[in-house]
Amino acid sequence: MQIEKIRFAIMASLVSCALIAIAMPVELVLNTDSIFIDPAKERIREEGLADNYQGQLILKISHDNDDVSVTSNFSLVKELIQLEAELLDGTNPDTSWEYSSTVIVKLETPFAAWEEAFNSRNKSFENSTKWSEVLDSNNTGGWCGNQSTAEENSAFQTTMLLLPKDSNYGIACPSFPGADERLPPDANEILWMVWLDSSDPDDRTTNWNTLDLWASKVSENTEFQVDAVGVNMLFQKSKGIAENDLNSVLIPSLFILIVVMYLIIRDIKVCAVTLSSVGLIIAAEIGIMSIANIPLSIIDAIAFPIILAVAVDGAFWYCKSSRSREEVRSVLLLAMVTTLAAVSLSLFSPIKAQSSLALIMIIGVFLDWLVTRFVLEEFYMSRRNNSEIKPLEIPTESNAKMKWGWPLSLTFLAVITLISPTGVEVLDIHQFLAEDDPALEEFEDLQEQYLIASSAISWIIIDVEGDSHDDYVKVVNIQKQLGQHPSIISFETGLYETPLVMGIQFGFENQQNATIDSVSLSDAKTPVMDDHRLQRNGKTTGYIIAVFIDGSNANAALRLQDDVSDLIERYDAEYTIGGELVTGASLAEDFDNTRVFQILAAGICVFLIATFVSKSPVRAMRIAIGTVAIGSAVDGFASLIG
Structure with missing residues (x-):
């Protein structure tokens, strides 16, 4: 009777959490915030006066006629200033911002900076009808000279940042070859910097794709070509690719998995129940993360196949092993606690992606064990007695070949570890997109310009x-x-x-x-x-x-x-x-210096936990050695393949 109450409590809790996941779905994210925690950025978020701590997004703007300058042609400048105003005030439906989930926190354009620079000299850029009304020969040195005002210096910096490197900067800095303080900046394209934020103050996930939608709308309705570019938009693209891949391979993968499980276990009911339990566990885990307001990233999805594998392992031991119920319980408990021990150290990692992935794995593996042990055990044991199932007899006598298996395996793993190169790469967008992706080539062109x-x-x-x-x-x-x-x-x-x-x-x-x-x-x-x-x-x-x-x-x-x-x-x-590069490079260096210690520490934790559970130091030592060997080899193999 007691086990029935436990079983009911477990199922009720899982179903409740799964329903919460349906009612409060968690959107998968992929950006630098999901990879590591930037201490400076967090402090700016908490104490900053200006609400623009979010990663900036970039719009590239050019005329439909590529040969037309969008800065020296004053009529086009006026049109772009009007476009800027319509983006913010929404007066024109053809160019307004109409995405309620996202708000524009800050917009930085060359024109706003130029207006302030001219105002500092008592000139009105906004009320002028041509460049000659604000340009004169008295402004010696332009905006980059020693006599420039603070507003002019800011306009100079903005111009250098938002115009191509090969532009004629004109009044922005006459010191450049070909530039003159009597001439306006001359460029066929410019950049705008846009800061977006979620309209929901409790939701820290911002849908950057809305900027791409607005750019497409403006390109269609005006004479300008507007594109959302930059590294953050590449993260948005890689997120979309990952989600599409996940959706496109989910059904085929599920079918293949059912076939493989059936070939091994030879029981369609066991396969169906096991897969259903994993689906419920993953849904419940998403619900738990939603309740705790913990965002999930695309990287966290790596844990889901591992959670599935643990569930299949439990089904295999109960259904195909010739061991007794108590022996299977002991094996699965030992596997669960040693897995949690090895993974738990990553919870304290300064790398957010690593700690988040560890949390997902720990919750999933524990729920797997809980469901297998208290909910599905009787079902699995009943299927073992099915005449269609023949328990797999595990050999108990060693032979000469099997004696060499353990040392040869350790030697192979050690060789991989020894030949692997040292060092780690700073995690950036190149790890999330294919090398031949056209978006990366466009980004490299943008970096050159x-x-x-x-x-x-x-x-x-x-x-x-x-x-x-x-x-x-x-x-x-x-x-x-x-x-x-x-x-x-x-x-x-x-x-x-x-x-x-x-x-x-x-x-x-x-x-x-x-x-x-x-x-x-x-x-x-x-x-x-x-x-x-x-x-x-x-x-x-x-x-x-x-x-x-x-x-x-x-x-x-x-x-x-x-x-x-x-x-x-x-x-x-x-x-x-x-800063993203400083923090990422620092964490990569720290991880490289401590990864050997982390693997050894995981081995020690596994040894202590396995000794406590199994009461056999020899058995625990073998498990710990295997943990360290496999961990080192996986780390080395990752270094080999880059």
Whole structure:
């Protein structure tokens, strides 16, 4: 009677969680947030004044006539400014944003920056009818000169980021060959930076595909060609490919699995019940994650076949083994606890994808064992007695050939481990798309044409007090020294070298009343952030400096991290360093340095747990050695195939 209550409680709980999964479906995500936790990004999310911490998306805009400049032709500039306004205010249904699930948090275009630059010289770009009304020969040095205003310097940076590298920058920086302060920037295409967020404040998953839908609509309804591009859109594409592959192979895979299971177990009822139980377990697990508000990524789906394999293993032992019920229970319990012991260490991994995958596996494997042991055991044992099923007799006497199996297997696994190369790759979009995918070629072309596409932003957060003049001077000094670091990209014109460092405005160091708060209130905006301050309960707690580094150079990111740490520690300040490349490269290096220890630690955990459960140190040692050998070989094989 007691077992019936347990069985009912288990099934009721699983069905309830599965129903929650249906009522509150979890959308699979794939972006850098699902791969690792960026400490700087998390702090910006919690304390940032500007609501634009999300990864930026990029729109590439050109005219239907590829030979037409979209910046020097003033009438086209006006049309694009109107398009920008219609995107935000929704006055034109042909170009408005009509996706209720997603909102535009921030939009950065060259035109908005140019408007502010001209306004700083008491000129109105918005009310002009031609370029000559705002351009004159008195603006010596353009926007990149020593006499430029803060708004002009920001416009210069924005122009360099959002126009192709081979453009004529005109007034933005006359120091470049062919440029002149009396001429407008000249480019056949430009970029817009867009920050999106979910309209649901409780949902941290943003549907980036809405930007692609808007771009297609505008391309169809206007004379401009608009494309959603950049690495985040590639993540969106890879997510779609993974979902399509999952849907397209699900039914064939299920059919193949049923056939394979039937060939081994030879009982269609056992196959059907086992697969149904796995489906219920996976649905219940998704429901549990939904209740806990834990997002699932495409990477987490790797755990589902493993969960299925564990269930099939349990069915095999009960139905085909000649061992007694108690022996099978002992075997499956030992398999479950040793698997959980080996996987559990990954829960504490700083790599979010690794810890999330471990959590999915632990819950799934435990539920597999729970259902097999308390719900399906009687059914499996009854099928063993079926005359159609002949228990598989496991040999108990060793022979000469079998004695060599264990050492030969260990030797083979050891060879794979020894010949594998060292080092790990930084996880990026190239691991999620095929090498010959046209989207990767287009992305590489984008990186060659645009500085912002070939660079990566690193966030350096310094703990400060907003009303302290000393902290303002400290941030200014750190920011100036950062500009001298070789890893940071600089604009070099021959006359000027401007590092891509964005943060606090200089020039107020000798004013005792100048603080981070006072300077930020007068001029806080940069192309990447509306306000660089962090605040908690209305009090400034930190300041963000954004620097651009080569997006393909992980070693440069690691050097920057080490050198910045040394620099800020000399000022006796607390700090946080982040950014996708810096964080990813740092985690990859840490994982490479500790992966051998992780495998050995997993072996030790397995040995201790197996000893406790089996009461046999010898048996536990064999299991632990096998765990370490297989773990090392899998790690080595992964390194061999890249």
